[in-house]
Amino acid sequence: MKIIAYADGGRSRLAVVTSPGRALAVADVAPDLPDDLGAFLELPDELARLRTAVGGRQGKLDLAALTLLPFLGRANAFWALALNFKSHIEETGLTTSREFPHMFLRTAASYVGPGQPILAPPPDTARAFDYEGELGVVIGRAGRYIPVERALEHVAGYTCINEGSVREYQIQNRQFGLGKNFEGSGAYGPWLMTADEFGDPSTSRVRTRLNGVVRQDAPLDDMLFGVAQVVSYLSEGYRLRPGDMIAMGTPGALKPAPDDAEGLDLSRQYGPFPTPGLAHMRPGDVVEVEIDRLGVLSNPVRADQPRTYAA
Amino acid sequence: MKIIAYADGGRSRLAVVTSPGRALAVADVAPDLPDDLGAFLELPDELARLRTAVGGRQGKLDLAALTLLPFLGRANAFWALALNFKSHIEETGLTTSREFPHMFLRTAASYVGPGQPILAPPPDTARAFDYEGELGVVIGRAGRYIPVERALEHVAGYTCINEGSVREYQIQNRQFGLGKNFEGSGAYGPWLMTADEFGDPSTSRVRTRLNGVVRQDAPLDDMLFGVAQVVSYLSEGYRLRPGDMIAMGTPGALKPAPDDAEGLDLSRQYGPFPTPGLAHMRPGDVVEVEIDRLGVLSNPVRADQPRTYAA
Numbered sequence: 001m002k003i004i005a006y007a008d009g010g011r012s013r014l015a016v017v018t019s020p021g022r023a024l025a026v027a028d029v030a031p032d033l034p035d036d037l038g039a040f041l042e043l044p045d046e047l048a049r050l051r052t053a054v055g056g057r058q059g060k061l062d063l064a065a066l067t068l069l070p071f072l073g074r075a076n077a078f079w080a081l082a083l084n085f086k087s088h089i090e091e092t093g094l095t096t097s098r099e100f101p102h103m104f105l106r107t108a109a110s111y112v113g114p115g116q117p118i119l120a121p122p123p124d125t126a127r128a129f130d131y132e133g134e135l136g137v138v139i140g141r142a143g144r145y146i147p148v149e150r151a152l153e154h155v156a157g158y159t160c161i162n163e164g165s166v167r168e169y170q171i172q173n174r175q176f177g178l179g180k181n182f183e184g185s186g187a188y189g190p191w192l193m194t195a196d197e198f199g200d201p202s203t204s205r206v207r208t209r210l211n212g213v214v215r216q217d218a219p220l221d222d223m224l225f226g227v228a229q230v231v232s233y234l235s236e237g238y239r240l241r242p243g244d245m246i247a248m249g250t251p252g253a254l255k256p257a258p259d260d261a262e263g264l265d266l267s268r269q270y271g272p273f274p275t276p277g278l279a280h281m282r283p284g285d286v287v288e289v290e291i292d293r294l295g296v297l298s299n300p301v302r303a304d305q306p307r308t309y310a311a
Numbered sequence: 312m313k314i315i316a317y318a319d320g321g322r323s324r325l326a327v328v329t330s331p332g333r334a335l336a337v338a339d340v341a342p343d344l345p346d347d348l349g350a351f352l353e354l355p356d357e358l359a360r361l362r363t364a365v366g367g368r369q370g371k372l373d374l375a376a377l378t379l380l381p382f383l384g385r386a387n388a389f390w391a392l393a394l395n396f397k398s399h400i401e402e403t404g405l406t407t408s409r410e411f412p413h414m415f416l417r418t419a420a421s422y423v424g425p426g427q428p429i430l431a432p433p434p435d436t437a438r439a440f441d442y443e444g445e446l447g448v449v450i451g452r453a454g455r456y457i458p459v460e461r462a463l464e465h466v467a468g469y470t471c472i473n474e475g476s477v478r479e480y481q482i483q484n485r486q487f488g489l490g491k492n493f494e495g496s497g498a499y500g501p502w503l504m505t506a507d508e509f510g511d512p513s514t515s516r517v518r519t520r521l522n523g524v525v526r527q528d529a530p531l532d533d534m535l536f537g538v539a540q541v542v543s544y545l546s547e548g549y550r551l552r553p554g555d556m557i558a559m560g561t562p563g564a565l566k567p568a569p570d571d572a573e574g575l576d577l578s579r580q581y582g583p584f585p586t587p588g589l590a591h592m593r594p595g596d597v598v599e600v601e602i603d604r605l606g607v608l609s610n611p612v613r614a615d616q617p618r619t620y621a622a
Contacts, residue, residue, distance in 0.1 A: 074385045077418045082486060096484060103488035105416035107388045109549050125547060144494075144621045154622075169548060173407060175393060175486060177414035183455070183549035236436060237480060238420050238494035239621075310455045310550075311465075 001051060002191040002295075003157075005037065005071035005113070006061070012069050014040065015061055016054050017191060023066070024059030026050065037071050037192070038243030041140050041156050047194055068113040071159075071192055072138070075243040078106040079234065080134075080163055080180065084224050084249025091252040092273045101225045101233055106163075106247075110181045114189030117302035118164055120283050121182060124307055128167035128271035129185070129281045132250035133208030133216050133289040135201055136161040136188050137227050139244040146235040151228035154240060157194040158201065160289040160297035161247045162187045162208075164281065167271035187299045188245070198294055201227050206251065209288040210279050213260070218251030220291075253277035312362060313502040313606075314468075316348065316382035316424070317372070323380050325351065326372055327365050328502060334377070335370030337361065348382050348503070349554030352451050352467050358505055379424040382470075382503055383449070386554040389417040390545065391445075391474055391491065395535050395560025402563040403584045412536045412544055417474075417558075421492045425500030428613035429475055431594050432493060435618055439478035439582035440496070440592045443561035444519030444527050444600040446512055447472040447499050448538050450555040457546040462539035465551060468505040469512065471600040471608035472558045473498045473519075475592065478582035498610045499556070509605055512538050517562065520599040521590050524571070529562030531602075564588035 002017035008025075013035045015023040026033055030053035034040050043049070072078075081103055083089050083096040096102045112118060120129050140156025164186035170179025198204075201220050208216035225233070230246055256263025256277040266274040281287055283303040290296045313328040319336075324346045326334040337344055337351075341364035345351050354360070383389075392414055394400045394407040407413045423429060431440050451467025475497035481490025509515075512531050519527035536544070541557055567574030567588040577585040592598055594614040601607045 074387060076385060076420050077492070082484075100483035101488075102484040102486055104486040105418065105488075105492070107416065107549075109387050109552060141622060144616065145618050146622075147620055150620065150622075166548070172411035173393075173413040175413055175415040177412075177416075178545060178548040181388070181416070181548060234489060236618075237432075237477070237489040237492060238418070241420060305455065307456050307547075309458055309461065311452060311457075311461075 001047065001194045001197060003037070003071065004191045005069040007067040007069055011035065012073060015059065016050065017063065018054065018057065018059040021063045022059040023061040023063050024054060024057055025061060029053040029057065036073060038073065038075055041242035068115055068189060070111045070113045070188060072243050072245055074108045075245055076241040077244040078108065079103055079245065080106055080247035081225065081230065081249035085218060085222050085251040086224065087218060087222060087252030088250055091275050098224065101230050104176050104180060106186070107181050109183060110186055112184045112187045112299065114187065114297050114299070116187065116299060118162065118187055118281065118287065118299045119184040119304035120281055120301050121166055121304055122307050126166045126168040127280060128269070130165050130167060130271065130278070131208050131210060131215070131281055131287050132163035132165055133206050134161040134163050134250050135206055135220055135248040135291060137231070137246040137248060138192055139240045140242055142239055142241060144235050144239045146232050148228045148232045151231035152195065154231055155195050155227065156242070157192045158198045158294055159188050159192055160291050160294060162287060162289050162297060162299065163247045163250060171272050183304060187297060189297045190295050193294050204292045204294065207290045210281065211285055215254055215277060215279060216251050217254050222251060223248060312358065312505045312508060314348070314382065315502045316380040318378040318380055322346065323384060326370065327361065328374065329365065329368065329370040332374045333370040334372040334374050335365060335368055336372060340364040340368065347384060349384065349386055352553035379426050379500060381422045381424045381499060383554050383556055385419045386556055387552040388555040389419065390414055390556065391417055391558035392536065392541065392560035396529060396533050396562040397535065398529060398533060398563030399561055402586050409535070412541050415487050415491060417497070418492050420494060421497050423495045423498045423610065425498065425608050427498065427610060429473065429498055429592065429598065429610045430495040430615035431592055431612050432477055432615055433618050437477045437479040438591060439580070441476050441478060441582065441589070442519050442521060442526070442592055442598050443474035443476055444517050445472040445474050445561050446517055446531055446559040446602060448542070448557040448559060449503055450551045451553055453550055453552060455546050455550045457543050459539045459543045462542035463506065465542055466506050466538065467553070468503045469509045469605055470499050470503055471602050471605060473598060473600050473608060473610065474558045474561060482583050494615060498608060500608045501606050504605050515603045515605065518601045521592065522596055526565055526588060526590060527562050528565050533562060534559060
């Protein structure tokens with residue numbers, strides 16, 4: 001099952017994608033179910049109830065005509081992993097613990113929905129604005145001290161994430177802080193795909209394209225810490241909440257082709273780790289994160305507001 | 312004006328403290344105002360409207376009988392500053408940028424309300440569970456690229472924060488991550504005091520007591536980055552939201568008195584920076600964060616659930 005959130009006259013509503021391009025509003029078949037995904041995921045047997053309510057019905061909503069929203073709203077936690085792909089660790093030359101995952105948080109305001117513009121900072125603020133294609137994990141069942149072998153039972157499903165990052169700010173001090181939390185700098189979607197439909201994450205791949213050029217392409221089993229390990233680790237600290245999301249980390253840059261002028265020209269890069277095959281996101285670009293069997297998250301990149309006081 | 316949130320039959324409601332020990336439910340005098348503080352702060356002239364609605368009335372609610380809640384619920388951002396007091400930088404021996412504030416995020420689930428138990432991790436999980444008394448800043452007016460000289464216009468008010476930290480987890484990797492986000496490991500309150508009532512933060516002091524012993528006591532002008540600078544800095548990255556909170560960092564430990572057995576005995580400390588005058592929080596303790604003119608945040612410390620799988 002693929003669940004989306006869409007704008008309906010100022011409200012956020014849930015729908016189920018019933019066929020390519022078509023979605024069925026949850027309110028039309030199960031008006032008792034909440035339109036907030038976190039509240040929905042807190043209900044017992046919520047996915048089974050929704051599946052029954054949808055039945056074999058086809059949706060009347062035209063997916064292409066909807067404004068899709070970030071389906072988690074203000075979740076309790078948007079976790080992200082740093083340095084979780086061996087290929088990305090190598091390209092940065094940074095060190096990370098092999099025993100404990102390297103984790104930080106993002107805010108709801110740092111993410112936009114699928115198809116919505118990702119915002120590039122004005123050039124006088126920052127230029128090293130980078131995509132990070134990642135697998136997103138959405139918690140469905142609360143839990144504490146979850147053993148690794150039970151961890152996947154607590155996952156509602158998966159999504160694609162562009163964990164957009166502003167490198168100049170990320171390295172201003174030792175915590176990533178603001179550099180990982182610029183306004184609308186990242187995105188997730190196109191939907192929450194339930195775990196039963198996606199299957200085993202480690203047998204899939206993540207791929208990032210900038211303007212059609214593949215810039216990242218890696219198997220998800222290149223991760224240092226897998227989904228179950230990270231879910232179990234976080235639950236040592238707090239009771240995971242339905243709707244909490246984890247961005248599983250990004251792979252390194254794909255080697256540029258011999259005719260790839262942009263990927264080969266390191267002088268166009270402003271970040272701390274100039275890398276062959278990396279290209280910053282700029283206004284006018286289109287960036288896509290694809291995860292096999294899951295779908296494609298596509299966002300245009302637009303210039304954020306100029307550096308002028310706005311109350 | 313002092314605003315609190317309290318539990319009313321499973322709902323969170325706002326009230327105004329009208330005299331010591333008494334509060335007036337906002338719903339009783341202004342039923343059109345929302346009970347969510349973030350939504351309330353987004354209204355134009357909301358504080359003036361509430362002040363008018365309260366008038367000179369006395370509240371009927373007995374403050375001591377209420378269950379107080381964290382008044383921000385799931386705000387967009389709970390920011391915190393690392394290493395922002397010169398005395399704390401010295402005691403840790405850590406380095407920090409003098410140019411950019413050192414910032415990270417916490418989740419809503421990591422905070423409890425005033426008077427509610429702060430949760431100490433079980434000893435087989437972590438022992439270096441530390442108080443951090445801090446000034447909390449609550450954003451009242453949205454804004455982007457806010458100049459330092461206009462920054463305080465965007466502040467609704469202030470609160471006391473205990474930014475409780477689990478040191479063993481905080482140092483597992485380079486980002487603080489989970490160590491700053493244990494379940495109910497911190498608290499804020501006792502209320503949101505509006506900026507007009509609190510006055511200039513830099514002329515106040517923050518003080519932390521553990522079981523009545525003063526463990527931290529520092530002037531707020533010992534901060535490396537002041538409130539206006541931090542508000543302005545964050546607004547370079549994103550449009551600050553009403554209800555966003557900033558914990559301004561904690562001072563160093565007060566030198567222990569000659570008869571302070573616990574403060575002098577470094578062998579009782581499990582953290583990475585054994586410090587004379589520091590004492591970890593343990594079940595049965597009472598911890599208080601006091602900010603002059605603002606109030607006292609008091610919390611008992613209780614043992615969190617044992618290390619057993621709980622779905």
